[in-house]
Structures are given as structure tokens and as C-alpha cells.
Amino acid sequence: MPELPEVETIKRQLLKEVIGKKIKEVELRLPKLAYFEGFKGDGSTGSPQAAKNFKKNLEGAKIGKADRAAKILILTLSNDYTLLVHLKMTGQLIYRAKNGKMRRGGHPWPPAAVEVPNKWTHIIFHFVDGSKLYFNDLRQFGYMKLVKSDELAEQKEIRKLGIEPFDKNFTVELFSKMLKCHAKAKIKPLLMDQNFISGIGNIYADESLHYAGILPTRPAGKIKPEEVKRLYQGIKIILKKSIAKGGTSSDTYVTLSGQKGGYEKYLKVYGREGKKCLRCGGIIKRIKLGGRSAHFCPDCQG
DNA sequence: TATATTGTTACACC
DNA sequence: TGGTGTAACAATAT
Known part of the structure; x- marks a missing residue:
């Protein structure tokens, strides 16, 4: 996807x-x-x-x-x-x-x-x-x-598309304001809303929230400034690293033997239900949120 | 048979 | 009214 x-x-x-x-x-x-x-x-x-x-x-x-x-x-x-x-x-x-x-x-x-x-x-x-x-x-x-x-x-x-994560106008200050505008929305479905930010889907929403230590169900308005900063950095770092690796689910290859997109092995929570959190050893859980599955670690995401 | 997936739309609710 | 949430829909391999 x-x-x-x-x-x-x-x-x-x-x-x-x-x-x-x-x-x-x-x-x-x-x-x-x-x-x-x-x-x-x-x-x-x-x-x-x-x-x-x-x-x-x-x-x-x-x-x-x-x-x-x-x-x-x-x-x-x-x-x-x-x-x-x-x-x-x-x-x-x-x-x-x-x-x-x-x-x-x-x-x-x-x-x-x-x-x-x-x-x-x-x-x-x-x-x-x-x-x-x-x-x-x-x-x-x-x-x-x-x-x-x-x-x-x-x-x-x-x-109607929201701002691109790599747009130079997308600053942590703007991101903070954007979150306050949707204070009651749950953070994960909000991140995936293409009219809020462009280009984030299920995988990178889960990964960014894990990076920032934020539960996917947290209301956007209740996220503390230092967490907003971590989430902002997480989105950019994770997207950038994935681009550098050629993406997660795309297999891009030149020959018939081919190679898979290189980011798959860096995933921390997506598709790892029941496995140990690579940061704290907790067990990764999966819940339904906004009609999609959300993966997170209940121990180090709060 | 139930499930997974995205983005859009329709509609209920406060 | 508008922000929010839920469900349905497109299709088909597993």
C-alpha cells in the first residue's frame, strides 16, 4: 500500500x-x-x-x-x-x-x-x-x-490536500497549531487524514506515534509540547529514512531477481502484533481505530 | 466466511 | 454549524 x-x-x-x-x-x-x-x-x-x-x-x-x-x-x-x-x-x-x-x-x-x-x-x-x-x-x-x-x-x-510533511512551511509551531484546531480528534486518524497532512497512511502513522511515545487514541489537544515536537520530528525522520531505503511495501527492482523495499526491517510496531516492543520489551497490541488497525506498545506509548 | 486495505461520501451525534 | 465518529463502498486473494 x-x-x-x-x-x-x-x-x-x-x-x-x-x-x-x-x-x-x-x-x-x-x-x-x-x-x-x-x-x-x-x-x-x-x-x-x-x-x-x-x-x-x-x-x-x-x-x-x-x-x-x-x-x-x-x-x-x-x-x-x-x-x-x-x-x-x-x-x-x-x-x-x-x-x-x-x-x-x-x-x-x-x-x-x-x-x-x-x-x-x-x-x-x-x-x-x-x-x-x-x-x-x-x-x-x-x-x-x-x-x-x-x-x-x-x-x-x-x-483539499493538507500540507506536505517536507514543505518548508511545515514547522513544529504550525503543527502544534494544527493539532489545537482539532483538539478532540484522536491523533492517529488525524495523522492519516489527507486533508490534515499529505501522504501519511497506516504504516507511518503507527511508526511515528511509536517513535514519539504517544498512544494512537490520544486526543490531539492533549498532547504536550515536548510530545508534539517528538511527533513532528518522528514523522520527518521516519518518512525520510523510508524514502532513503526505497519505501516499505514497494518492491522496486531492476532485475528479475529483484529486491524488496528496504524499510520493512526497520518497522517497530506495524505488523508486529504480539511481538516484543524493540524499545521496551512490551507486547505490541493491535486495535481497530477509525476502521483501520492501529499497532502500538501499551508500555512505552502513553 | 471473515478479513485486509484507501480515500471518499453519507449520515448520526453533540 | 461544524467537528467528530462510524459505516459503507469499490474488489479479490488469502
Whole structure:
């Protein structure tokens, strides 16, 4: 489930391969994952017209630059359009150069050994030089959305996003104010709220709170200044370290033997229910919070 | 069969 | 009214 570090890794390691390439053909195997200007529910997907527009405006265009906003990848095209890609939980992007070299980012299933395209390959970009970009998604939650470049900022999935953790304006003072604005909200669901801060999902919310020694259920307004500072530092340190390791759940590889995202072995609480806390030896617990599972150590998080 | 997962939306509550 | 919480939904492998 790609979060900020995984999406950033994909942007840096995978999308750099397609920059400057010209799209020859777009193969839409599952048209409902392709949006053209509107959003789900307003008839912009699934209609023959949306699919036609999606294809028409991509084919012949060159890929310009690659950006990221929260967990969304943004590809600026040489024409007036911009492509948004959200991998949600199980999306993958796979690039295959014409010499067969591959790069893959996103959910680790299906594993590297499975040939592409396969039954989970829903959209294929064929480039003029013979290389290809595959969009795979097991659960079909992800999407690709083509919008007018000058309307990018107005898109609802971009417009409401909270501040990026690495934005220079995101200071501990601002973070403290933000928490006070939502004094009664439980800290973990708040951290995961994309309209509060961009890019933090379940893994990094759990890890950041463990780093700071704060229980996921604590009301945001009851967190003491020194804890706010630790949490602020924890978010940045953990995200940065994960980016440096190539993300947690994304397996990005160059060869078929491949390597997993390197952050997995640094996880302190996520997915470690019943195991010993690596800091104090307590037993990691898992509870349901806001419809998601929260992992924490009851002994050293208070 | 129940579960896991994200982001959005709908709706209840105070 | 708006902050908060809960549930449903999309889909499918385990």
C-alpha cells in the first residue's frame, strides 16, 4: 500500500525512465479505471466517450515532468493535459525498457516472477521507442485521471490536500497549531487524514506515534509540547529514512531477481502484533481505530 | 466466511 | 454549524 515514501520512490526511480518519451498507443483493458476530467459518479468513467477522450489526448503526447502530491503521482504532458495516478492499496506501475530491463513499484503482489501483462494489468502505455508502462491493480481501487493542466489545482483530490510533511512551511509551531484546531480528534486518524497532512497512511502513522511515545487514541489537544515536537520530528525522520531505503511495501527492482523495499526491517510496531516492543520489551497490541488497525506498545506509548 | 486495505461520501451525534 | 465518529463502498486473494 504505497504511502508517501513509496510513491516518492516510484516517482524518482521509475517515472524518470519515461520522461521525454512519446506515447504511441494507450491500451485500455479496464476502462473504468481511466477518468477524463470529472470524477467517479459523474459519468466521467466507464462511458465510451471518457475512454475515447482519455486515449485521444494521451496518444501522441510526450511525458514532461513527474511530481507527487500526497500519494498521487502527477505526470505533466507536452500537450495541455496532466495525468494523475493513484495506486491506492494494490496498484503497481511497471516499466519495461525495449531491452527488457524492468522497474516495478507499488504493491508487492503479484510478485516479481509473474510476467506482465497479466490478468491484473489494466492500462498499458506503449511508447514510440518500444518501451512500455503497465498499470496493474489487484483490487481495482486505483485510477488514472487525465485533466487539463491549468485545472490541476482545482481537482478535488488535489485541492483539499493538507500540507506536505517536507514543505518548508511545515514547522513544529504550525503543527502544534494544527493539532489545537482539532483538539478532540484522536491523533492517529488525524495523522492519516489527507486533508490534515499529505501522504501519511497506516504504516507511518503507527511508526511515528511509536517513535514519539504517544498512544494512537490520544486526543490531539492533549498532547504536550515536548510530545508534539517528538511527533513532528518522528514523522520527518521516519518518512525520510523510508524514502532513503526505497519505501516499505514497494518492491522496486531492476532485475528479475529483484529486491524488496528496504524499510520493512526497520518497522517497530506495524505488523508486529504480539511481538516484543524493540524499545521496551512490551507486547505490541493491535486495535481497530477509525476502521483501520492501529499497532502500538501499551508500555512505552502513553 | 471473515478479513485486509484507501480515500471518499453519507449520515448520526453533540 | 461544524467537528467528530462510524459505516459503507469499490474488489479479490488469502
